[in-house]
Amino acid sequence: MDGMATTRQPNLDAAGEACVRGDAALARAFEFLGKRWNGVVLGSLRDAPAGFRELSRAIGGISDSVLSDRLSDLAGAGLIVRTVCEGPPLAVSYALTDRGKALMPALEQISLWAQEHLLQDE
């Protein structure tokens, strides 16, 4: 061990910081994706817009309050839009924005990975 570990160059350089290995961008992304249902909600919107109850059912296992929260978050972040269809029957529809759509390839990749490596348990 003598030769090698004496110095520690791994990720601190004299100048200062900003040596974030894990990608600051990745970290930023996971401030959203790391919330319990955000990823799944986005995935449910992948193929088509949907209403509140529709999402609730499609996702399964999420509570109304949380879904409402997630939807607000996502809308606030500009990943989805909430559209109210007046008419009489008063329907609401959530859909992906461009920013949200741009995330779909990543989600598909994850889905693929899950299908191959996480089939149903480990």
Next chain:
Amino acid sequence: MDGMATTRQPNLDAAGEACVRGDAALARAFEFLGKRWNGVVLGSLRDAPAGFRELSRAIGGISDSVLSDRLSDLAGAGLIVRTVCEGPPLAVSYALTDRGKALMPALEQISLWAQEHLLQDE
């Protein structure tokens, strides 16, 4: 009412099951990725194995207790391995397994998305 679903057939199609719009696989994946730091931890391990403190610093903002928890989770799920290097200096090293490595393309995709669509706000 117009359109669809006149009767209460939410979204079951005749063929069989798997009508889960959001992809069951995606949902499964987000049982891990949806936990607050899991994605970032994996991302930090992308290029090279690392020790506990090293990860703690590289990630920044995570507490020891949570990091420890995440590491256990990930190890339990078979995405990373914990290797103890005896010697005297007693070092521990966490590294991705094959399963974990297989997830990297997806993470890169997410990172890319974040760089383009999530540059700096909030």
Next chain:
DNA sequence: ATCGTCGCTCGGATATTCGAAGCAGCTTGG
């Protein structure tokens, strides 16, 4: 011996999520 680092664990605050219930408006239907 004293200090600093590494790899964790423990305890207690604080934030997040859950699950059920409630409310208003519209629709079916008896």
Next chain:
DNA sequence: CCAAGCTGCTTCGAATATCCGAGCGACGAT
């Protein structure tokens, strides 16, 4: 008409998850 079901949420209390700081044993350097 009025019960009963649907949709789109909101509120509440309780369970969980996460955060933060402190501490412990082992080791190396000073």
